[in-house]
Amino acid sequence: MSQQRCQVRDSRYVVPASRTGTMKTMIPFRLSLAALMLLSTAAGAATQHYQATLESSRWQVEAAHDHCALVHEIPRFGRARFEQRSGRRLQFILQADLAPVDGREARIVSVPPQWKYGSSERELGQVRLVQGKTPLRMPRQQALRLYYELEQGMAPAFLYQDWADGRDRMEVRLSPVRFREALPDFVACTRKLVYLDFEPVGEKTVYFTTDSARLSRATRRVLEKLARDYRSGSRLRIVLGGHADARGDEDYNLALSKRRATRVARYLVSRGVPRKAIESRFFGETFPADPDDDPEAWARNRRVTVWLAEK
Incomplete structure (x- = not known):
């Protein structure tokens, strides 16, 4: 987490001549106490990261007669799925092992790998996370955006406040490691499904x-x-x-x-x-x-x- 700084302006009091010098020494003390309180609050905030390590990152193809899925385990959080069912379009699904109890707004950013010097994060938009063990489903257009980011070696991340009291920031990141290796089998699987040029309702x-x-x-x-x-x-x-x-x-x-x-x-x-x-x-x-x-x-x-x- 990037270091957070708190700045306190130097407020100058004009103390009436009738006041004693004791008051003059208390004012800086009060400002210092306020600054300490702000700093302690900032220090209490944290970011909880959920991401597969370089060694453990896998994208596995789940092939069946009626659907194909590309599945990525996210340790301590759950899993991500690119899924296409027969007669349906591609969608992205985020599954949580511990079901959230309420909704949250989440930002999506695409984080560049370390070897892409000079690259910066890309904003991909906002989504609504909902209650239950499947807090997010994204339709084809948004799913393809994540798909393309991973294909380019980027790491899409979902940023939101924690499910408890909202004090901590949560970051759930998809690893691009071994993503491209799994694509040929996934694409071959989807070719066997009924393809429709519309989205059934x-x-x-x-x-x-x-x-x-x-x-x-x-x-x-x-x-x-x-x-x-x-x-x-x-x-x-x-x-x-x-x-x-x-x-x-x-x-x-x-x-x-x-x-x-x-x-x-x-x-x-x-x-x-x-x-x-x-x-x-x-x-x-x-x-x-x-x-x-x-x-x-x-x-x-x-x-x-x-x-x-x-x-």
Whole structure:
């Protein structure tokens, strides 16, 4: 922590002639006492640092069929995650082992490494930390800013007052050490996820029997509710994603996924949703919801995902 200085101006008293010399000696004493009190208060403030050491810093890839994450452990604090889920955009998540009990405003600065002589800290903005074990989620644009800073060897840091009485400053810093080493595996993982060029605000999934695009009674109930909600005044658009399981010919599965998405779209139109509000996409056997090769996995993969998005 940088040394804090307290300056006390020299105040000159004009003491009436009737006062004794005792008063003159008390005034400097009072000023000195005030200065000591200020100095003791400043000395009581501290900065608590949370950062992985050079030796312990790691960025590890967490790969699953429905999400990819780049995870960084922050000793004594928690962890940081760059996470992308299937059909979702990249986000940054800060997790705390000890859940904060109230909210805090935090500054974000990007700290240069020691070998970057002449470089200075960069202000990246402010965020609101909230209660709970996930005090911060940052959307794609802000997450990419942190991602790029780390890629350049910078160390983004979150600065805020402590969760207790606010006397101490907290600094939670992300280490760039070994960040770039993990990127190839992380990027390769994200290529296997469903990519959407929009941010869904809602999502439903309906399922089909083997080699069929017929709508079951359960599927019709889900679609009826979607159509009813839309007719009540929704300003959203509907994007459909058709899928098939991995059995059979690849081209046949692509055509089957298209038939399923088309059947869902027609049903929604028949229930009052404007055709222009619906967009259909189809993915065949790619992007499975479950990568296993068994009847349960096949059943989860025979589906149409219904995404709701802003127009």
